[in-house]
Amino acid sequence: MNAAKLRDKMDDLLNPIVVKELRQVVRSRVIMAALILFLIVQLAILLFNLSVDERRGVDYTSLHAGRHIFTVFQGILLGTCMLLVPTYAGIRLSSEHSETNVDLLFISTLRPLHIIAGKMQASVVLMLLIFSACAPFMTFTYLMRGIDIPSIVLILALDFLVVLFGTQAAIFLGSIPANLGLRLFLGVSGLVALFFVFLGAMASSIGVLELGLGSRMDTSEFWLAVGGVAIVLVASIGQFFTWSVSIVSSPSANRAFPSRLYFLGFWLVTGVVAFVLTDRIHEIGLFLSWTFLVTLMLCLQVVVSINERQQWGMRVLRMVPRNRVLRPVAFLFYSGSAGGILFATGMIALTFALTYLALNGNEFSSLSISPYRLDMYRREIAAFGLIALYTLVYCLMAVWVRNVLFPKLVKTSHTWVVSLLLFGIGFSLPLMLVFMFQNEDWRMGQVDPWWYISNPVWTIYEITERGGSNADDFRVGSLVFLSAMTFLLLMANMPWIVRQVRRFRPPLTPLAETP
């Protein structure tokens, strides 16, 4: 094979999206300006720190100087990457895949998987460019003492994963077809979320550097924790990836199937990781973090599912199993509103059942949790449970309102708006009622918490912050009440669910006849 043929072969292997995106990146004035500014800021901060510290009389023979400057650089690197890469990737995809303008690349022979993978790969190249521009400055801190090379490499690797996570999340938001208003809302929400991820990553790395990273690297617990964090991050990236692929897939495709299947795998793998880490590191908070993470993801699935299709085209129906045992399983995993809600509800129930068993059973008996911490954990689990139950209640109520009260007015794809309106009413109505009818108690701060039961924020605050036996009663009572509400709303929506179950059957003839 000669050089030209080899080059052609390599060229064919490249994802077209990567080639296009990188061509655009190198021509983009915004990116180039940001990169140059990034280098200038790094240099300026390094010089500024050195000069100010010198005037302050900081001793550079101390063991902290390198660590201090490294943290500053890490802040700049992470801040730049979190702001630039996800925003750039998200905005680009959003402009290509809006409600009014579906880019023609979505009707090329490129598969949705390749489109999202290409966007991600192009972002990785951009990230590598920024990381490599920062690397000389960060390595320089090693010479200033206070930090070792393995710590630098490890923190950079975790930062890389964090930015990758942020980028994939931004690509997910950008892939949602929306009008300008919704795109702006999603963009601002995404930026706020990225800011908190940035803060979290910075706080964690500063914390572990303060504790001394290098000295802990030879313990198995340390690597278990690092491995656990990495697995959860990679699995989360994968989840956002499959969601993005589902969104950009053809509307007639069975879009939910890969993402729900992946979620099941995600739930199992991260659950096992959380269990093992909790058992080895003796910190049950890790298991509760898993509960919190999957609860949030399942809540998102509920919100998405209420907007999904209620009937299927031939493309999906011909894949419905003819086997009557497999069909109900397929109903939960295939695209479809009722199936999605039932899948998420079932997974939420399973997650909390496992968490309850883990906390109250013998699984973590060796952890010897103090009664105080046990109570704190119970409150946290109750708070997670309330988040899930409120999501289910408001979403199921929205489905009922759409189907029964406004069947002609509300489009299926806009059911989330109804749930948001109901949430708004549930949030504000108790405040007004209490102000009008319980004014005296309100001023004294002695309002019965049941007045606020439709307000998720107030209820969660009550059960996490207030103590005493009354608070315990309210915690159990609110969980029972909301569970009952969820059950009642499921029953109220049962005719709608049953209609979809009945429609979910393979066609009588295997394939539509071609004329």
Place this chain on the structure above:
Amino acid sequence: MQITIDHLIKNYGRTRAVDDVSFSFSSGEIVGFVGPNGAGKSTTMRIIATLDEPTEGDVFLDNVSVVQEPEKAHRLIGYVPDALPAHRDISVHEYLDFFARAYGIAASARKKVVESIEEFTNLMGIREKHVNALSKGMKNRVSVARALVHDPAVLIMDEPAAGLDPRARIELRELLKVLSGQGKAILISSHILTELAEICTSAVIIERGRVLRSGNLSNILSADAPQRAVRIRTLDEVEPLYKHLLTLPNVEAVKLVDRGVQVEIMGGEEACWELLAHLVRNGQRVVEFHPLRVGLEEVFMNVTRGEVQ
């Protein structure tokens, strides 16, 4: 290739945008897709191009269903939207190269394919210009070039002539004729009916999501003429002929034109023949008897009501 639009229905909530649309066309045909704004033309075209999913019905490209096998259909369809989607920081050549890659054209052939398309669509001179910096006419050419890059058998063109200057419109018309000659099946929507009538072999008239007329253009034009105009010239005096024609039962109106008369008669070709036979029997020395063709615009105005959904 036979393209069959089979009982297509598309609902947006309670609004039926496309209502049981069926028609077909084949390779080498240019089909004009005509209708008022909001008639359902773009929705139908987007469904054919796999950008939308029908509520009911299907589109078949020979035996490939665009609903069930959109991935296969993508290879067969070239779609030209009314406006080229925005692409920042990319040149015309890079844009076409990207789509050639996206359609899986191997590197060994890609350069040649892209260059031949650029030459065919007359883009060679502007291939290094940024797509966003181009005029509407140039962008339109890029859009056509992009749709042709994978050599599709079917071209779906949604208002490609909108906003083009006269020169660009003429160039587009010539391009379509060449493409049709190459055996491509072309479905084109436009509001410039006179131009459509010049290049189309068939037409589909749609309003409120329903097909009002479809088929061969000359059939549509003749079928939808309740009265037709005929230009007559004889070697005799015009005035007596004019007066005589006004006495005939099928004649609606007569006017003097040039060195003859223009008669509007009720009925189809039979009525024309009867009139000619009558004149000859009466001893008129007829040297010209020329039925005037009814335009697509007249047919369109006759069959549509200008209603939108």
